[in-house]
Amino acid sequence: MSQAPSRHRPFRPRRAVPALALAVGVGTLTACGGVEGPASQGDPVKVALGAAGGTGAVQAGDRLRVTAKGGVLTEVTVTDSRGQQLPGGLGNGGTLWTSRAKAAPDTKYSVVARTKNAQGGVGAAKESLTTAKAAGLNTLTLGPGSPGSVVGPGRPLTLTFDFPVTDRAAVERRLSVTGDRRTAGSWHWAKDRNGRDRVDWRPAQQWKPGTHGTLRAALDGVYSGGGRYFADDYDLNFTIGRSCTDSDMGRDCGKVQVSDPVEVTAPSERGEDNRTTGIGDWHDG
Structure with missing residues (x-):
């Protein structure tokens, strides 16, 4: 299976804010043999990152929440600075990911969210956050x-x-x-x-x-x-x-x-x- 390769630049926000709202562009689809195919047309999936309680800022002891609008999440990976993953699971038809473990204090988490829109176009958002020190x-x-x-x-x-x-x-x-x-x-x-x-x-x-x-x-x-x-x-x-x-x-x-x-x-x-x-x-x- 052979298709003309296309280049895709992952979304990178200009500045980090406490409530990390990430607009995810439509990405490229990996075809057979590892060759990337052209992206499907469609509106981009918007991804937002915050606390499970509904606040944008994530404090120590909160559970992380990743939400998708205009499509679904296909995979979410959250790792700390030591490479250990924060476990979690998808819900609400794939539009929500919630961590099962609580966020640790004074810890940097790297988040990778992969998405798919209604037309089948895939994308990815990468972001990081650092929780506050414990009281x-x-x-x-x-x-x-x-x-x-x-x-x-x-x-x-x-x-x-x-x-x-x-x-x-x-x-x-x-x-x-x-x-x-x-x-x-x-x-x-x-x-x-x-x-x-x-x-x-x-x-x-x-x-x-x-x-x-x-x-x-x-x-x-x-x-x-x-x-x-x-x-x-x-x-x-x-x-x-x-x-x-x-x-x-x-x-x-x-x-x-x-x-x-x-x-x-x-x-x-x-x-x-x-x-x-x-x-x-x-x-x-």
């Missing part, structure tokens, strides 16, 4: 408290938040625990003794001593509730030691015997409620 931030503390810590086989990993977390599902989806020896586990929410929100990861079975693991909280831009967002990702590497009891604390409890000689040594630590938090078993009750 409030949430931060957290990882436990064990230092990179490379030696952790007992049954000891939970903890994240303690400085402010309440009301959207726990959104936070939990961005948490992960991995190790060079696969171990299943689960998350449990609780309060620490100061009343702060805390989430613990407990292994279904005790880790094998010598295992190297990583706790990752990819929370940059995630909404935690109460008007607050996270502005960082968090990582903590750890090594699993052998089981310890209180009677072991004065001996070699802090050593991990992976091979000969001993590869990792860490001091013992005592934590809240007189429990072993640096190394050794976690005793509930």
